[in-house]
Amino acid sequence: MLIREATADDWPAIWPFFHTVVAAGETFPYPVDLGMAEARDWWLLAAPNRTVVAVDDMGTVLGTAKMNRNQPGNAAHVASASYMVDPAYEGRGVGRALCEHTVAWARAAGFRGMQFNAVVETNEHAVALYRSVGFDVIGTVPEGFHHPAKGYVGVHVMYRSL
Template sequence: MLIREATARDWPAIWPFFHEIVAAGETFPYPIDLGEEQGRDWWLLTAPDRTVVAVDDAGTVLGTAKMNSNRMGNGSHVASASYMVDPAHSGRAVGRALCEYTVEWARAAGFRAMQFNAVVETNEHAVKLYRSLGFEVLGTVPEGFRHPTAGYVGLHIMHRAL
C-alpha cells in the first residue's frame, strides 16, 4: 500500500465511498445529503493542510485522510485528522496505515499533539484503533451525535501528545 498526496484526479475514486459513508450518517457529523462539490471542497485540503490517499499496487484508491491544524491562532499547535476507508477494502489495515501516516505528518510538521473532536462512540472500530495508537478519550459530549439507528449517542474528544 502506498500513501500519497491526493489530487483533484483522485476525487472521482473518493466520492463514491465518501458519499456512501456520509449518507449512512453513522460516523461523520456531516449533512447526510452533502453534495459532491461541497464534499470535495471540505475534503481536498490545500497547503499547509493536507489530504492523502492510500492506494494498492494497481493504483486503486482504498481510503483517504485529511489532516490539518485543529484550531487557528494560539491553538494551531494541535493537529487533527479525519479518515475514510472504502468499505469494499475494510479489514486490510488501511485505516491504521492512514492514521499512523497522519500522526507522523503532524509530528514532522511540528505539532505538539493531535486531537479528534468528534469520534462517534458507537464507531467501535475507530475508537479501538485510535486507542491502540496512543489516543485517549478526554471526554464525551453526551448525546452529541444523532445516530440513524442507535439514537442519540456520545461524541468522544480523543487526544494524544506527539
C-alpha cells in the same frame, strides 16, 4: 499499499465511498445529503493542510485522510485528522496505515499534539484503532450525535501528545 498526496484527479475515486459513508449517517457529522462539489471542497484541503490517499499496487484508492491544524492562532500547535476507508477494503489495515501516517505527519510538522473532535462512541472499531495508536478519550459529549439507528449517542474527543 502506498500513501500519497491526493489530487483533484483522485476525487472521482474518493467520492463514491465518501458519499456512501456520509449518507449512512453513522460516523461523520456531515450532512447526509452533502453534494459532491461541496464534499470535495471540505475534503481536499489546500496547503499547509494535506489530504492523502492510500492506494494499492494497481492504483486503486482504498481510503483517504485529511490533516490540518485543529484550531487557529494560539491553539494552532494541535493537529487534527479525519479518515475514510472504502467499505470494500475495510479490515485490511488501510485505516491503521492512514492513522499512523497522519500522526507521523503531525509530529514532523512540529505539532505538539493531535486531537479528534468528534469520534462517535458507537464507532467502536475507530475508537479501538485510535486507542491502539496512542489516543485517549479525554471527554465525551453526551448525546452529541444523532445516529440513525441507535438514537442520540455520545461523541468522544480524543487526544494524544506528539
